[in-house]
Amino acid sequence: MNYDNVMKLALERGFYFPSCEVYGDSQAGFWEYGPNGVSIKNKFLELWRQQLVRRDRMLEIDGSQIMSKSVFEASGHLGNFADPIVKCKECKSTFRADKLIVDASEVEIPENSDLNEFDNVIKEKAISCPKCNGSLDNTKKFNMMFKVGIGPEEEEAYLRPETCQSIFVDFPRLFKTMRGKLPIGIAQVGKSFRNEIAPRQSLLRLREFYQAEIEVFCNPNKLDVLDKFSEIENTTLRIQNEQEVVTVTCKQAVESGIIPNKFVAYYLGLLSEFYEKTGIDMNKSRFRKLGEKEKAFYAEVAFDFEVETTIGWLELVACNYRSDYDLSSHAKKSKEKFEVMDNDEKVLPHVFEISMGIDRSLYCVLEHGYRDDKENERVVLSIRPYLAPVHVGILSLVKKDGLAEKTNDVYLNIKTKFDSFLDHAGAIGRRYRRLDEIGAPFAITIDHQTKDDDTVTIRSRDSMSQDRVKIKDLEEILSKETRFP
RNA sequence: GCGGAGUUAGUCUAGCUCGGUUAUGACGUCAGCUUCCCAAGCUGAAGGUCGCGUGUUCAAAUCCCGCACUCCGCACCA
Numbered sequence: 001m002n003y004d005n006v007m008k009l010a011l012e013r014g015f016y017f018p019s020c021e022v023y024g025d026s027q028a029g030f031w032e033y034g035p036n037g038v039s040i041k042n043k044f045l046e047l048w049r050q051q052l053v054r055r056d057r058m059l060e061i062d063g064s065q066i067m068s069k070s071v072f073e074a075s076g077h078l079g080n081f082a083d084p085i086v087k088c089k090e091c092k093s094t095f096r097a098d099k100l101i102v103d104a105s106e107v108e109i110p111e112n113s114d115l116n117e118f119d120n121v122i123k124e125k126a127i128s129c130p131k132c133n134g135s136l137d138n139t140k141k142f143n144m145m146f147k148v149g150i151g152p153e154e155e156e157a158y159l160r161p162e163t164c165q166s167i168f169v170d171f172p173r174l175f176k177t178m179r180g181k182l183p184i185g186i187a188q189v190g191k192s193f194r195n196e197i198a199p200r201q202s203l204l205r206l207r208e209f210y211q212a213e214i215e216v217f218c219n220p221n222k223l224d225v226l227d228k229f230s231e232i233e234n235t236t237l238r239i240q241n242e243q244e245v246v247t248v249t250c251k252q253a254v255e256s257g258i259i260p261n262k263f264v265a266y267y268l269g270l271l272s273e274f275y276e277k278t279g280i281d282m283n284k285s286r287f288r289k290l291g292e293k294e295k296a297f298y299a300e301v302a303f304d305f306e307v308e309t310t311i312g313w314l315e316l317v318a319c320n321y322r323s324d325y326d327l328s329s330h331a332k333k334s335k336e337k338f339e340v341m342d343n344d345e346k347v348l349p350h351v352f353e354i355s356m357g358i359d360r361s362l363y364c365v366l367e368h369g370y371r372d373d374k375e376n377e378r379v380v381l382s383i384r385p386y387l388a389p390v391h392v393g394i395l396s397l398v399k400k401d402g403l404a405e406k407t408n409d410v411y412l413n414i415k416t417k418f419d420s421f422l423d424h425a426g427a428i429g430r431r432y433r434r435l436d437e438i439g440a441p442f443a444i445t446i447d448h449q450t451k452d453d454d455t456v457t458i459r460s461r462d463s464m465s466q467d468r469v470k471i472k473d474l475e476e477i478l479s480k481e482t483r484f485p
Numbered sequence: 486g487c488g489g490a491g492u493u494a495g496u497c498u499a500g501c502u503c504g505g506u507u508a509u510g511a512c513g514u515c516a517g518c519u520u521c522c523c524a525a526g527c528u529g530a531a532g533g534u535c536g537c538g539u540g541u542u543c544a545a546a547u548c549c550c551g552c553a554c555u556c557c558g559c560a561c562c563a
Contacts, residue, residue: 008496008497011495011496012495012496012513013495018554018555021536021554023537023553024536024537024538024552024553024554025537025552025553025554026553026554027553027554028553028554028555076563077563080563081563082563083561083562085486085561087486095486095560096560096561099560142561144561144562144563161563162563194562194563196561196562197486197560197561197562198486198560198561198562200555200556201556202555205562295563296563298563299563315562318563320563376523376524377523377524378523378524395522397520397521397522398519398520398521401521403521425515425516426524427520427522427523427524427525427526428520428521428522428523429522429523429524429525430523430524430525431523431524432522432523432524433523433524434524445522447521447522448521449521457522459522459523464523466522
């Protein structure tokens with residue numbers, strides 16, 4: 001199974017590994033990126049910046065991870081980002097109170113009701129533990145946000161459960177000072193924190209994780225007025241129908257009504273073009289429109305971008321049309337003005353969000369790039385050259401006869417321009433294979449001929465074929481081959 | 486959180502049933518030799534709180550108990 005192979009590669013080659021692993025009290029759901037992981041993550045985010053933030057002239061901010069209580073009162077997370085749970089006094093099993101009650105009595109209680117209502121129904125209907133028939137404890141709320149105490153008085157605040165709240169809260173200032181005009185995208189990359197009950201599968205379900213979020217603010221009356229739509233109208237989207245995945249252009253998707261408007265289609269188009277460039281196999285991807293029950297509490301229309309892996313379909317991006325849910329609740333709570341002028345019209349903008357899970361995306365890049373090349377007895381990470389943690393290995397064929405010194409010279413000249421790895425040790429084939437495993441697209445080898453004519457061989461990772469090139473041309477060749485698209 | 490299985494070096498693993506010298510092997514890593522191109526060979530070396538903590542015992546990787554983590558299922562996943 002590829003998940004296990006990727007996991008092994010990650011541990012052996014410094015992509016990612018568990019946090020605090022030397023201590024016995026390390027908690028589940030926390031992982032670290034090692035050197036190769038950081039390198040690929042940085043490049044992935046650079047691609048994201050280029051293909052989304054820069055392309056659409058978005059504004060990027062970097063907000064705090066700890067935010068005050070009011071933010072989450074307004075956002076609804078304190079009330080809604082929690083499940084009502086009830087515990088059996090006998091067998092200690094935990095259940096979701098609302099689901100348990102529906103199953104046992106067919107009484108439907110909205111999940112954000114007062115806790116007494118759950119307890120009352122449980123009492124009235126004499127509901128007991130479905131496992132052991134034991135009696136149930138009082139209903140409690142389990143909020144998935146991490147609470148933190150600020151200062152000596154331990155003032156209540158929270159680690160953000162999604163990065164976007166700072167974008168909403170900062171919106172009035174950003175719009176004014178950055179000379180904003182609708183529609184405008186505001187982007188942010190950073191950590192978010194959720195106290196998951198059962199984190200699992202390394203990077204796929206973390207308690208502390210990276211999000212790259214984009215919130216696009218728009219005039220809700222102009223969702224089909226978008227000149228730049230022509231840029232992506234022929235971009236194809238794979239959209240999950242009731243039964244099957246259909247491939248349509250953005251234009252067709254809007255015309256047929258699969259996507260409600262040009263505005264949403266435009267951003268799904270951008271996202272699709274971005275993921276194409278990450279090297280993830282788009283034939284194993286789909287946009288799935290979420291049903292009423294699956295959607296987040298703030299979403300009006302929601303598409304998940306999902307990718308198929310060896311452990312099933314993974315949700316990489318949540319695309320939610322959040323309407324004015326966030327701005328109006330922050331306006332109400334803070335008493336600040338969030339309306340802006342769009343030409344002559346005063347509007348409270350609506351928001352479409354593209355909320356990307358970075359860790360999961362990176363996993364997919366690794367899994368889809370992982371190749372077990374049995375014929376050549378090697379493992380190859382065939383990822384796009386511009387995402388590779390190491391661009392090029394600089395190798396001496398043998399150490400003696402002055403080749404090591406010559407190799408050092410070549411390395412010295414390119415090490416600040418590319419992520420390069422110098423290696424003199426051991427058999428050449430072994431060194432090539434080590435580079436293959438971390439996805440280095442090129443290996444330059446200095447051999448005896450180099451001393452005569454200043455040429456070297458350059459080996460490409462996927463084909464294993466070699467070309468002989470002049471040392472003075474190396475920089476140009478590598479620039480061209482490792483450049484972002 | 487529940488149930489099941491597991492945790493021995495960077496990775497994989499033997500040993501555990503039935504407690505007893507210095508914890509086994511492979512791969513990987515490092516140094517040297519060799520080698521003018523794909524995990525070759527030779528020599529040598531480093532690397533372990535046997536997940537953590539208790540208990541039983543003259544003696545615990547091995548037996549008991551507790552905890553943590555990992556994996557699988559259930560539940561959960563704005």
